[in-house]
Amino acid sequence: xxxxxxxxxxxxxxxxxxxxxxxxxxxxxxxxxxxxxxxxxxxxxxxxxxxxxxxxxxxxxxxx
Numbered sequence: 933x934x935x936x937x938x939x940x941x942x943x944x945x946x947x948x949x950x951x952x953x954x955x956x957x958x959x960x961x962x963x964x965x966x967x968x969x970x971x972x973x974x975x976x977x978x979x980x981x982x983x984x985x986x987x988x989x990x991x992x993x994x995x996x
Contacts, residue, residue, distance in 0.1 A: 942983050950976045 953975040957968040 938987075942980075945983070946976045946979045949979045 950972040954968050954972040957963050957971050958965060963971070
């Protein structure tokens with residue numbers, strides 16, 4: 933995959949996790965909107981962190 937495709941896939945994955953977490957939190961757990969938004973932002977942060985770690989492992993130099 934090219935860098936643009938990877939970036940688009942990562943962005944869509946983060947957005948899907950955020951929307952899913954927001955709906956789960958607000959509809960199922962019946963939390964207020966402010967709490968659901970902050971939880972979904974935390975979910976985006978976790979997804980971006982995991983994708984960053986995976987990307988750094990995949991693209992590290994093997995010439996050490």
